[in-house]
Amino acid sequence: MSDIDSDKWLVTMKFEMDSMCSNQVWTLVDPPKDVRPVGCKWVYKRKLRANGEVTVFNTKLVAKGYTQQLRIDFEETYYQYPWPSPFGYYLP
Template identity: 75%
Template sequence: MDSMSFNKVWTLVDPPKGVKPVGCKWVYKRKLGADEEVTTFKAKLVAKGYTQRSGVDFEETYSPVAMAKSIRIMLAIAAWYHYEIWQMDVKTAFLNGFVEEEIYMDQPEGFTSVEEEQKVCHLQRSIYGLKQASQSWNIHFDEVIRGYDFIKNDFDPCV
């Protein structure tokens, strides 16, 4: 929730007439260490994207996926030139994508204040579970990368 608050993922507003907000739920996970013992507990807020309606809550959902042969070629080039390779996992990647549609979501369970109980979350950024989350993150990532003068490969847009 701290990262969602930091990224200003939503604003609380009165629900517009005739709009059915998308639901949300918490997904819980136990992270195991090398010794198969529980090391940490994690919780992630996920939108119930299956309740979204095409043409109303989203338009496009396409997001490119890197081809395995492109990854192998890049790794071979890196090995040949003795380049250092880093693998990264951006835990809050989807929170960086902006939502273009007007999407309203129910308030998360456990984070509803008594005086604002009737309000809904007006999403400013995408969250896991939305049908267009991958695409909105990819659009933002593409803009940032192009800002550093990188260009897309015609054969594989993920390279």
């Protein structure tokens, strides 16, 4: 990462990963051979004050749902709720 604030981004990414692990967001499993896992990427956002000063660095790990193909790997994919839920996962 070549951003001037890369150390702050890394701290928020670690916090996000620790939060997901402590909330048991996912269970690590080996995928079946005929399944293509949906990838993920980090999304970064700076929250600014009116004067332009950075107040918060936000990071989120999001699924690349746009890589799915209808009737191939679309209908069997589970999505995580963005908030704590008694169900844990959502099947479209």
